[in-house]
Amino acid sequence: MRVLATYNIKGGVGKTSAAVNFAALAAGQGYRTLLWDLDPQGSATYLFRVKPKVRGGVHKLIERRSDVAELLKGTDIEHLDLLPADFSYRHMDLVLGATKRPEARLGRLLEPLGRDYDLVILDCPPSISLLSESVFESADALIVPLIPATLSVRTFEQLLRFVEEQVVDPPEIVAFFSMVDRRKRLHREVVDGVGHRYPQVATAVIPAASDVERMGVERRPVVAYAPSGPAGRAYRALWDETVERLALGPGPGHRADPH
Amino acid sequence: MPRLPAPVVFALDHGTGERRLARWLPGVTVDGATRTVDRILLDTFDGRLHRRGLTVWMEEGRDATVLRLEEPGVADHTAPLAARRADRLLGADLPDGVLGDRLRALIEERALLPQVRIRVRGHSLRICNEDDKTVVRITLDEPSVKVARGVDIPLGRRVRVNAVLGYDREMAKAVAALSRRLGEPAPPLAGEALAAAGIAAEGVSSGVDVALVAQMRSDEAMAAICRRLADVVDDHRPGVLADLDPEFLHDLRVAVRRSRSVLKEMRSVLLAPAVARARVDLKWIQEVTGPTRDLDVLLHEWPSMVGPVPASMAADLRPLVELLERERAEAFTVMRRALTSRRFARAWAAWRELIAEPGFGGPDAARPVGELAGGRIIAVYRSMVKAGSAIGDGSPPEELHELRKRGKELRYLLELFGVMWPEKLVKPLVTALKGLQDVLGHFQDDEIQVRELRGLGPAVAAAPGGTDSLIALGFVIDELTRRQHAARADFSRRFTDFASPDNRRIVHGTFR
Ligand SMILES: Nc1ncnc2c1ncn2[C@@H]1O[C@H](COP(=O)(O)OP(=O)(O)OP(=O)(O)O)[C@@H](O)[C@H]1O
Ligand SMILES: [Mg+2]
Numbered sequence: 001m002r003v004l005a006t007y008n009i010k011g012g013v014g015k016t017s018a019a020v021n022f023a024a025l026a027a028g029q030g031y032r033t034l035l036w037d038l039d040p041q042g043s044a045t046y047l048f049r050v051k052p053k054v055r056g057g058v059h060k061l062i063e064r065r066s067d068v069a070e071l072l073k074g075t076d077i078e079h080l081d082l083l084p085a086d087f088s089y090r091h092m093d094l095v096l097g098a099t100k101r102p103e104a105r106l107g108r109l110l111e112p113l114g115r116d117y118d119l120v121i122l123d124c125p126p127s128i129s130l131l132s133e134s135v136f137e138s139a140d141a142l143i144v145p146l147i148p149a150t151l152s153v154r155t156f157e158q159l160l161r162f163v164e165e166q167v168v169d170p171p172e173i174v175a176f177f178s179m180v181d182r183r184k185r186l187h188r189e190v191v192d193g194v195g196h197r198y199p200q201v202a203t204a205v206i207p208a209a210s211d212v213e214r215m216g217v218e219r220r221p222v223v224a225y226a227p228s229g230p231a232g233r234a235y236r237a238l239w240d241e242t243v244e245r246l247a248l249g250p251g252p253g254h255r256a257d258p259h
Numbered sequence: 260m261p262r263l264p265a266p267v268v269f270a271l272d273h274g275t276g277e278r279r280l281a282r283w284l285p286g287v288t289v290d291g292a293t294r295t296v297d298r299i300l301l302d303t304f305d306g307r308l309h310r311r312g313l314t315v316w317m318e319e320g321r322d323a324t325v326l327r328l329e330e331p332g333v334a335d336h337t338a339p340l341a342a343r344r345a346d347r348l349l350g351a352d353l354p355d356g357v358l359g360d361r362l363r364a365l366i367e368e369r370a371l372l373p374q375v376r377i378r379v380r381g382h383s384l385r386i387c388n389e390d391d392k393t394v395v396r397i398t399l400d401e402p403s404v405k406v407a408r409g410v411d412i413p414l415g416r417r418v419r420v421n422a423v424l425g426y427d428r429e430m431a432k433a434v435a436a437l438s439r440r441l442g443e444p445a446p447p448l449a450g451e452a453l454a455a456a457g458i459a460a461e462g463v464s465s466g467v468d469v470a471l472v473a474q475m476r477s478d479e480a481m482a483a484i485c486r487r488l489a490d491v492v493d494d495h496r497p498g499v500l501a502d503l504d505p506e507f508l509h510d511l512r513v514a515v516r517r518s519r520s521v522l523k524e525m526r527s528v529l530l531a532p533a534v535a536r537a538r539v540d541l542k543w544i545q546e547v548t549g550p551t552r553d554l555d556v557l558l559h560e561w562p563s564m565v566g567p568v569p570a571s572m573a574a575d576l577r578p579l580v581e582l583l584e585r586e587r588a589e590a591f592t593v594m595r596r597a598l599t600s601r602r603f604a605r606a607w608a609a610w611r612e613l614i615a616e617p618g619f620g621g622p623d624a625a626r627p628v629g630e631l632a633g634g635r636i637i638a639v640y641r642s643m644v645k646a647g648s649a650i651g652d653g654s655p656p657e658e659l660h661e662l663r664k665r666g667k668e669l670r671y672l673l674e675l676f677g678v679m680w681p682e683k684l685v686k687p688l689v690t691a692l693k694g695l696q697d698v699l700g701h702f703q704d705d706e707i708q709v710r711e712l713r714g715l716g717p718a719v720a721a722a723p724g725g726t727d728s729l730i731a732l733g734f735v736i737d738e739l740t741r742r743q744h745a746a747r748a749d750f751s752r753r754f755t756d757f758a759s760p761d762n763r764r765i766v767h768g769t770f771r
Contacts, residue, residue, distance in 0.1 A: 030323070030339065049392035069262050074424030076393045081424055115357065219390075 011126035014178035019123035027080035039125035040089035057088035107138035145178035270445040290383040303369040306462020370504035473629025480628035540606035547597035632676035633770035663699035705743035
């Protein structure tokens, strides 16, 4: 089981959009995939039409008094299950802080699921917190969306440094430019310049596209309703590049499994 | 997947379609997708999966082949399959992981063979909640079974209700609504398909459970047993010739060996010339099948034999395995020629004819079989005790081999005729005998393998890189020799058990 996490300290940069589309693409390739919505806003939960309701709330979950398996929801996509978030997740840091080794907690919770899933994708809320530290410790890789602006590049550098210096077993990092508008000169300059400077930055970029914005109405991943639009194609290219960079191997080809 | 309720399947009559289902199930919508899947039911020749209530399908989808395990009351378990041969799956062909491991443990050396081929045209529907989220998946299945090229027999239509993880309540509601209209869940599709194709799900056994009573005439009893053993040979010969799995040959050889044993132990039931001819013929069959079997065993044991070889040398052994595989292929060709030869046909027909009609005319033909077989059991046991007691640390290996041969005879006598005596008396003896035979078996097998591997020496040395292979071979032989010594050390303990006063008392008290 490999664990990926979409992360950026900044909000609204395309973390959730990447998480749900990656999850759908992975499941389509046969990876038994679990998407864990860690954000009290519950955007990923909403996008899969699942009710933001976690029996026992984040307290019982983190304190391991509820059985994770009981909280899972099958999505409308084969091989993709969701661990939903609800508003109680806003207390995540408080609850984590009360545990013995907060940074190891997520990993411990995921352990029993190792037999059932090939891939877990964590959709993180925007913050630097106990939760993100726990994510850094338990994820094999961080998927980091970057807005093509000079400031966001600075934050990326901070993240690289933090992960390098503070994390015991640092995850790999795959960053990508999100919401890119090639018509804007600044976007072109940042994408081309930064892309060369950091080996972690993927070649594939996600363009600013109305297809993505429509996700909130469709309540499905872009790759499910507009797979061959510019955004759908971009997510697929980015996913393929991510699979290669992380050596995830080819999908187990479960596709023939009819429901 | 965790906690997914098992799918529930109902039989559908002809008139019930989507529209009626939609009336019964609020929230149901038609997905529009229709998918056709070809499925092949798999089981071992002896029906091991069926016996455990398991159904395994090989499912040929658009992009992948999947192995699907169905088990009553449990959600289906699937795993992708990278099949090399469509006509059989050996343990090594099964996928890694839980499903493959479980099946491997069940089938052991046997192959999973295609039993029946079906095609399921499935039309999908789903039940959605107020968020238009799928909470139950449903398919309307129209299965048919392929009985010959171009001949398909339709099977009963079904509606299959599949749970979505985390929506158990909705699943239960749908199942309840359907069972109000459709009654009990449908019997498994596999059973219906097999019945339609006229195939027995139990598989073919190589067991010999001929009902014997002690008062039966010996010639009748003998003929009945030999006929059953001949059936085993006939059942297994096609599998041997098709080279489906090594157990076909094993079971065939056991049946021949048992027939020879019966012939030997009960020779006084027949007239001498008949015995002589049958003896020669059965011995010949045993001999022509021997080399292939020995190489099967060697190849099967190979991984455990080379286990102790240092990793640095493991690669040097590769040419050896290839050599063994070539030898096995050659031995198989020779065997196949023999088993399809006119000589075999004649020998087998003669044997079949002999055992078809009792009235063998030998001096003991009419004697009660209980008396005759019981006497043989006592005699063979006694001779084993005598021979075994004479074996000491300095005895030549041949004496142990000889004891093993007699042990086999005793074992066959007990297996074939033991039903005439109370099980609780026969069983402890069989257990003690088995313990002894295991040790003797290892002792002799290791010796045979050492001999076979030594025989390969010149061929190995002549091949490119031969010296390295030869050195590695030395390691393997060394290890086998060590194993053989260990078996020998175990012998006296096992024998003491076998020849214990308790067992002697049982033998003399029971079979007299
Ligand atoms: N490539 C894109 N083109 C156009 N709009 C986009 C694109 N990616 C994301 N968006 C929109 O931007 C908003 C934020 O995206 P998203 O929710 O993926 O970001 P996020 O980083 O997860 O946000 P948060 O920090 O709030 O969790 C959403 O409304 C989404 O539809
Ligand atoms: Mg988000």
